[in-house]
Amino acid sequence: MDAGTIARTAGTPAPAHERGPDQGKAARTPRVAACSVCGHQDAKGHIGSPRSVEQLRRYFKVIRVAFHHWPETSERQFSNEEELRAWAQMKAGYRDIAARIPLVGMNRERALMLVEASIRAAGSYAMPVLHKDELVIFKPRSISFAKLAHSDFCKLNEAVESVIAQKIGIPVEMLLKEHERAA
DSSP states (O other): OOTTOOOOOTTOOOOGGGSOTTTTOOOOOOOOEEOTTTOOEETTOOSSOSOOHHHHHHHHHHHHHHHHTOOTTOSOOOSSHHHHHHHHHHHTTOEEEEEEEEOTTSOHHHHHHHHHHHHHHHTOOOEEEEETTEEEEEEEOOOOTTTSOHHHHHHHHHHHHHHHHHHHSSOHHHHHHHHHHHO
16 A cells, blocks of 8 residues: 555445445335235335226226126115216215205105206216205215325225125125126
8 A cells, every 4th residue: 555545444435536436326226115005016105196006997896896796675776887986985985065955845755856866867976865954965076096195095995895895795805706706
C-alpha cells in the first residue's frame, strides 16, 4: 500500500467517487403487499388500489351461479343476473337513497306495488322500502374501478356473499363447487 492510500476496514463503503455505477446501491425489489381479505398481491404495494380483476370475475361468477340456483320459493325473483347483483348489493348496504315519497293518505302496500312496477318498467335497478310514513327508494352504488377501492370491494364482496348464502341456504363456496360439479 502506498503512502497516499488509506486502508479501509471490511464493511466500510468506498467513497462515491471510487465506486462503480452499481456499487453501494440497495437492491430495488418491488414491495409486494397482499390484501388480508382476498390475498390479492400488488407489486407496487397498494392495498386500496388497484383492484383485482380475478376477484371481480369471481364476484360476477357468484352472481351468475346464484341467479341460476335462486330458490323458486323466494318471494323476490329476478329477471336477469344484473337485477340480482343490484338487489344483493343494496341488501348488503351498498346503496344510496334516490328518493323519499311521503305516504300521507295512501295505502302503503298499494304504493309499494306501484313504485316497484314503475321501477321495473323503467329498467332501473332500484329498491323501494316502506319506512314509517314514507316510501324510500334505494339505488345501488357503482362498483367501477374508479369509484370503489380494492379493500372496500373486498368488504362488499363478503357482504354480498353473505346475503346470497342466507337466501339460498348454503355457503357460496359450496354453491360454486356444486355448480362446477354439475357442469
